[in-house]
Amino acid sequence: MLTFNAQADMQSVRIGVYENPPKIMLGPDGRPSGILGELIQEIALREDWQLQAVPCNWDVCLQLLQEGKIELMPDVAFSEQRQTLMSFHHQPALHSWSQVFRHADVEIDSVLDLDQKRVAILAGSIQQDFLKQINQEFGIQMELVRVSDLQSALNLLAEGKADALATNNLFGGYHGNGYDLKQTSILFQPARLFFATSLNQHPELLEKIDYWLEQWGAEQDSPYNRILQNWQSSVEVQVIPRFVWVGLITLLGLLLLALLTMRYLRQKVQRTQHELKMSDDKLITILNNLQAYVYIKDPQHRYLYVSPKVCELFNCTEEEILNKTDEAFFDSESVAEIFRLDDRALMSGDSIVKEEVNKLPGENEPRTFLSVKVPMRDSKGQIYALCGLATDISEQKRHKKEVHQLIFYDVLTGLPNRRLLMDRLQHSLASRHNQQGNGAVILIDLDNFRTLNDTLGHQAGDQLLTGIATRLSEHIRASDTLARFGGDEFMLLLEDLSTDDTLLLNQVEQVLDKIIAALEHPFRIQNQEYTTSASLGVALYSDSKHNPEELIKRAELAIYDAKKVGRNQIRFFDTSMQQKAEHRAELEFGLRRALKNQEFILYYQPQYHAEGEMTGVEALIRWQPPEQPLVSPGDFIPVAETTGLILPLGQWILRTACQQLVSWSEHPDTAHLTIAVNISAAQMHHNSFVDDVLSILQETGAPANRLELELTESLLIDNIEQTIEKMLLLKAEGIRFSLDDFGTGFSSLSLLISLPLDTLKVDQAFVRDMHRDARDLAVVRTIIDLGRSLALNVIAEGVENLDQRDALQRFGCRSFQGFLYARPMPIDAFASHKNTIPPYQGL
Numbered sequence: 001m002l003t004f005n006a007q008a009d010m011q012s013v014r015i016g017v018y019e020n021p022p023k024i025m026l027g028p029d030g031r032p033s034g035i036l037g038e039l040i041q042e043i044a045l046r047e048d049w050q051l052q053a054v055p056c057n058w059d060v061c062l063q064l065l066q067e068g069k070i071e072l073m074p075d076v077a078f079s080e081q082r083q084t085l086m087s088f089h090h091q092p093a094l095h096s097w098s099q100v101f102r103h104a105d106v107e108i109d110s111v112l113d114l115d116q117k118r119v120a121i122l123a124g125s126i127q128q129d130f131l132k133q134i135n136q137e138f139g140i141q142m143e144l145v146r147v148s149d150l151q152s153a154l155n156l157l158a159e160g161k162a163d164a165l166a167t168n169n170l171f172g173g174y175h176g177n178g179y180d181l182k183q184t185s186i187l188f189q190p191a192r193l194f195f196a197t198s199l200n201q202h203p204e205l206l207e208k209i210d211y212w213l214e215q216w217g218a219e220q221d222s223p224y225n226r227i228l229q230n231w232q233s234s235v236e237v238q239v240i241p242r243f244v245w246v247g248l249i250t251l252l253g254l255l256l257l258a259l260l261t262m263r264y265l266r267q268k269v270q271r272t273q274h275e276l277k278m279s280d281d282k283l284i285t286i287l288n289n290l291q292a293y294v295y296i297k298d299p300q301h302r303y304l305y306v307s308p309k310v311c312e313l314f315n316c317t318e319e320e321i322l323n324k325t326d327e328a329f330f331d332s333e334s335v336a337e338i339f340r341l342d343d344r345a346l347m348s349g350d351s352i353v354k355e356e357v358n359k360l361p362g363e364n365e366p367r368t369f370l371s372v373k374v375p376m377r378d379s380k381g382q383i384y385a386l387c388g389l390a391t392d393i394s395e396q397k398r399h400k401k402e403v404h405q406l407i408f409y410d411v412l413t414g415l416p417n418r419r420l421l422m423d424r425l426q427h428s429l430a431s432r433h434n435q436q437g438n439g440a441v442i443l444i445d446l447d448n449f450r451t452l453n454d455t456l457g458h459q460a461g462d463q464l465l466t467g468i469a470t471r472l473s474e475h476i477r478a479s480d481t482l483a484r485f486g487g488d489e490f491m492l493l494l495e496d497l498s499t500d501d502t503l504l505l506n507q508v509e510q511v512l513d514k515i516i517a518a519l520e521h522p523f524r525i526q527n528q529e530y531t532t533s534a535s536l537g538v539a540l541y542s543d544s545k546h547n548p549e550e551l552i553k554r555a556e557l558a559i560y561d562a563k564k565v566g567r568n569q570i571r572f573f574d575t576s577m578q579q580k581a582e583h584r585a586e587l588e589f590g591l592r593r594a595l596k597n598q599e600f601i602l603y604y605q606p607q608y609h610a611e612g613e614m615t616g617v618e619a620l621i622r623w624q625p626p627e628q629p630l631v632s633p634g635d636f637i638p639v640a641e642t643t644g645l646i647l648p649l650g651q652w653i654l655r656t657a658c659q660q661l662v663s664w665s666e667h668p669d670t671a672h673l674t675i676a677v678n679i680s681a682a683q684m685h686h687n688s689f690v691d692d693v694l695s696i697l698q699e700t701g702a703p704a705n706r707l708e709l710e711l712t713e714s715l716l717i718d719n720i721e722q723t724i725e726k727m728l729l730l731k732a733e734g735i736r737f738s739l740d741d742f743g744t745g746f747s748s749l750s751l752l753i754s755l756p757l758d759t760l761k762v763d764q765a766f767v768r769d770m771h772r773d774a775r776d777l778a779v780v781r782t783i784i785d786l787g788r789s790l791a792l793n794v795i796a797e798g799v800e801n802l803d804q805r806d807a808l809q810r811f812g813c814r815s816f817q818g819f820l821y822a823r824p825m826p827i828d829a830f831a832s833h834k835n836t837i838p839p840y841q842g843l
């Protein structure tokens with residue numbers, strides 16, 4: 001609070017005084033001294049202020065000012081923050097800057113030298129804040145020793161408890177000599193010094209100070225300048241001349257720039273360090289989780305680094321592995337190979353990628369590693385180590401092998417399968433350009449395999465197939481390929497055979513003999529001896545013009561031909577087979593079209609009783625292609641049977657015959673006539689045969705007892721029980737059955753007895769030759785006798801003349817069919833047909 005001297009109206013102004021020479025201090029007379037002390041005395045003199053010095057240290061002075069216990073505080077550097085607490089005049093009372101002064105014994109040239117140094121500072125001063133920041137910005141560890149007054153700081157320096165002092169330049173300069181202080185180049189925070197009042201208090205005091213400073217600043221010989229000059233002798237720099245100020249600002253700018261640069265660099269270093277740490281961490285995480293073995297070895301194969309996976313593999317700790325070579329971990333053979341590859345990479349300087357197969361002691365199976373070896377170079381390009389990355393691919397390898405086995409090998413026999421054989425054949429044909437030598441494919445088809453399967457079961461079949469595979473494998477060369485080609489088919493591919501035709505045939509025949517011989521010996525199937533045979537089809541090749549499919553087809557054609565003759569046959573493919581095959585293909589195509597375009601016609605051949613009366617007809621199919629001659633069934637029925645076209649064709653025949661029966665049933669003259677329809681094996685064995693026949697009967701309304709189904713002996717070979725079952729079902733509906741071609745096959749009497757037959761047909765081949773061949777005559781008589789004894793109707797077909805008819809009748813045959821009476825004819829011709837053959841006169 002300002003007080004006034006009542007007598008002289010003098011304003012009492014209390015000023016805080018602390019020891020900061022040469023700027024401010026308490027004079028021996030108890031009055032403010034130093035530059036600012038004397039200055040304020042000069043002003044007080046002129047303004048009639050009764051100046052009262054209140055001794056305090058910096059902190060206490062500030063406190064007193066806040067509390068209003070002093071009016072003025074000298075030597076206050078202006079700052080934005082202080083402006084919120086105190087009020088300042090405008091004209092700076094003094095300029096100064098902060099500077100680090102070192103003890104003469106301590107080396108400090110730059111900010112970085114402050115690291116680990118004890119620097120004394122006035123507690124709460126602006127130097128304190130700044131130096132704290134320096135610590136942070138530069139990442140140095142400077143110890144800030146706080147003191148309540150600057151004298152204490154000097155004492156600490158004198159006692160060796162501080163290495164440096166950060167203070168204003170004036171104070172440092174003033175005490176430089178006395179305390180062995182040396183200026184450093186660390187200058188910072190230039191400051192403008194003012195007298196301050198508590199915030200917004202006593203503006204009149206500040207106004208007066210401004211007034212006098214302005215006055216005196218302009219005068220050369222003003223009290224202000226005299227004070228400065230007086231103190232000049234005690235400090236090296238008292239007032240900063242303008243050019244020094246500019247220099248200082250520049251210096252400061254540079255310092256700030258340096259600081260900023262340093263800060264930027266430091267941040268960059270920190271960032272880089274951080275990034276390095278991050279990538280280090282990342283790298284360690286990656287290495288720890290990598291499903292690969294990573295290592296670094298020196299040129300002597302000693303491990304310098306191993307990833308955790310390597311430790312796992314060797315079942316050792318990192319310490320146990322480092323400095324050891326692979327000799328400690330793999331078997332000797334593996335080690336030799338590892339060293340060889342390591343050395344190759346180290347010597348050549350090139351990376352190596354290789355599959356390594358190494359065996360670890362104690363493991364039964366070797367492991368396969370996909371290994372990458374990369375030589376490591378120093379800054380001069382010298383190789384100093386080898387970095388490796390290996391992945392265990394054993395599982396994939398095994399898996400790949402299994403998949404390969406499944407794709408290319410037959411599961412049952414372990415032989416190559418069709419696919420692999422085709423592949424090898426393709427390869428063999430493709431390499432014909434470069435190689436001499438012919439080749440052959442031999443298709444081996446087991447006879448009666450189906451019967452074995454049906455009678456003894458699939459296991460027996462499998463046993464035979466594996467037995468055959470083993471036996472045949474023993475008789476072939478390593479360069480030949482034996483494959484399982486299908487159910488009961490094997491294929492043998494012979495390569496590099498002679499180019500001489502005769503020699504080539506000899507070679508192939510030798511192999512065929514070996515195959516036949518190998519199969520001749522009985523096999524042991526389910527503890528029984530089982531003898532088998534095979535049909536062999538051979539196709540030779542000598543150039544690359546063929547493709548694999550074509551060659552296989554040729555072998556199949558040959559085997560087809562072999563099977564036609566019987567079992568246990570060998571056939572070489574020849575071009576006539578090819579022609580036949582092509583003809584068959586054409587026929588098949590034509591038949592499909594014929595079915596669609598309804599090019600078929602049903603012919604009827606009458607059957608007569610001995611008395612001359614027509615009893616029925618045999619329906620015989622004809623194919624009438626547009627603008628082409630009629631095709632007889634002998635040419636197309638076999639193709640229809642093998643292609644399955646017989647099923648739709650058979651249905652058409654049955655339906656047409658049934659419609660004819662319906663039409664005849666409407667006329668008394670024809671109502672008694674029967675129609676015999678030929679049934680093929682494929683039709684009979686088809687699941688829906690019975691249903692198909694019955695539904696056609698129902699659909700057409702034909703009388704079932706007028707329909708006769710003609711079966712052949714060969715049809716009865718397979719599935720006899722099932723065939724009988726079907727016959728009984730149809731017979732129950734009134735349908736009749738006749739057996740064609742009886743005597744041409746091998747049917748036994750017991751089979752004949754078990755069949756629900758109505759008619760037995762004497763095959764036309766026996767009838768034709770009965771007068772030329774006594775054996776045929778005997779067969780004819782036997783069949784007729786047999787039929788009669790079984791109470792079957794016996795009909796002879798192919799009767800061409802009266803001699804034949806008469807002889808047959810003499811033997812007891814009562815029914816006839818043949819050109820003698822009529823040829824097969826279309827229905828139109830049938831209406832006008834009359835029997836002109838006189839009855840037998842002999843009886």
Ligand SMILES: Nc1nc2c(ncn2[C@@H]2O[C@@H]3COP(=O)(O)O[C@H]4[C@@H](O)[C@H](n5cnc6c(=O)[nH]c(N)nc65)O[C@@H]4COP(=O)(O)O[C@H]3[C@H]2O)c(=O)[nH]1
Nearest residue numbers: 619620621632633634653678679680798799800818819824
């Ligand atoms: N040399 C001579 N031949 C005579 C005489 N009498 C009849 N033939 C012929 O003998 C064959 C009798 O028929 P198949 O033995 O059932 O033999 C038939 C039969 O197996 C089959 N076939 C004919 N039509 C059909 C049919 O509709 N369905 C089925 N599945 N096969 C049929 O085709 C074979 C041949 O039929 P086709 O050529 O019509 O020949 C017929 C017939 O024309 C004769 O006195 N002398």
